[in-house]
Amino acid sequence: MLGVKSRNLGTVVAAKGGATTSGGGGREAGMTAWELRPCGMLVQKRNSDVNQNQTVVPTIKVKVKYGSSYHEVNIKSQATFGELKKMLAGPTGLNPLDQKLVYKDKERDSKSYLDVAGVKDGSRMVLFIDIMSQEKRLVEDLRSAKMDKPKLPLMEITSEIDKLAKQVSCLEREIYGGKKVEEKLLLNLIELLMSQLIKLDGIVADGDVKLQRRMQVKRVQRYIENLDTLKIQNSKIGRNGKISFEQKLVSSIEKQRDSMKWPIVVTTEWEKF
Template identity: 75%
Template sequence: MLGVKSRNLGTVPVTTTRGAATTGSGGREVGMAAWDLRPCGMLVQKRNSDVHQNKTIVPTIRVKVKYGSSYHEVHIKSQATFGELKKMLAGPTGLNPLDQKLVYKDKERDSKTYLDAAGVTDGSRMLLFIDILTQEKRVLENVKTAKIDKASTQLLEISSEIDKLVKQVGNLEIEIYGGKKVVEKALLNLIELLMSQLIKLDGIVADGDVKLQRRMQVKRVQKYIEFLDMLKIRNSKIASNGNECNVRAPLQRLNKISFE
């Protein structure tokens, strides 16, 4: 047996016999599994590699749930929550977990409650009902969300069409301010197309941000229509030979108008 001096333990005999115990200062027994002799002569405590190997095994239990006239048997971990059980019942029952109400021992159970904490064991039985109020509230929220999504899509499509018309307005502006007389019908057609976009915008029913964006697009289209009316006046003052007649008041250019 080899004796090794340790600062904290005094002289601690170390044996090479596996599983044998050694005696430290004060008569304490020190097991070989707890200490290790390093090559430098230092005695250190061993890490117990078996600590993490002895994990508690969570048992799987069998729960019977009655929904209407049908029974559904579910195999689930005993430490799972009622919310997890609802998710497992969504498939066989066709019910959204948010619309489910689980009753165990004549008491509705919260989704965050653990099964074992509520006393659920292997073979336990419980009842499943539809939460009508929650279901109606969720349906209304889904309808509201669908309307907002639809309004946003419509607004995006209309905005894209307006952008295309704006480019045409810009092209006509360049020609007219360049002294070229354009066919009046081209101006009238653009005004008519912009008016049709106003009608589409008026048909969008929305709240919040979508409503605000719709209002901004309406003002934007109205200002473009006003600007086209101004271009009509200027265009009428241009002679067919390209010479511009005197205009009493200078008109604003498109790029100087604020459309916001």
């Protein structure tokens, strides 16, 4: 069936000058090749060589003068001056943000392309230090370092508080579970938390670090209050894990004393002026 269709094909329009060829004739020079798809549709023949029409970007060598030194750099001709600055950062030791490239007596923007500016193989350019940009960047780095400086000790203190918090939680489970613990453990834990409070007070910070420090202070204060409550509860527990007879007696007397208190009733009306 396909053979019949291919023999009955009419004239085919060529790519150039509208030239035609019959189904049985040979192709003329410069004419576009055609192929028959399985569905019977006649289409332009696909190029098997995918890379044939791709343009190869040439690599050029540019010579850059920095001070008394010269640096030769191999780079794509369609690269930007910013990419060239990154490649010069290694041999020159300059941050790309602190570099100023001058080509043909004109400073070039980092986003500009080499080929658009006319840079070719063997072109020369000069590299200078952008003093204003360097000073601005250094000031920003110092400001950032100043803001980040309190973060490290705060992180260390927070990590220590986390460890102490686990110990407080363990003591809570034991004491409220009826187990008596040594009071020395409670006192030592309170001292350790107090030392963390002193460290937190020594941190001077602003912004988010100041807020985090304040949160940790409240957290430590809450743990100390919990330990004070645990001390009272722990003192009520006997050696056998139960509330001692003396504590029960004191608690009973306090309840009786509260029940014997008579309410105060005001029976005299005072004259108001």
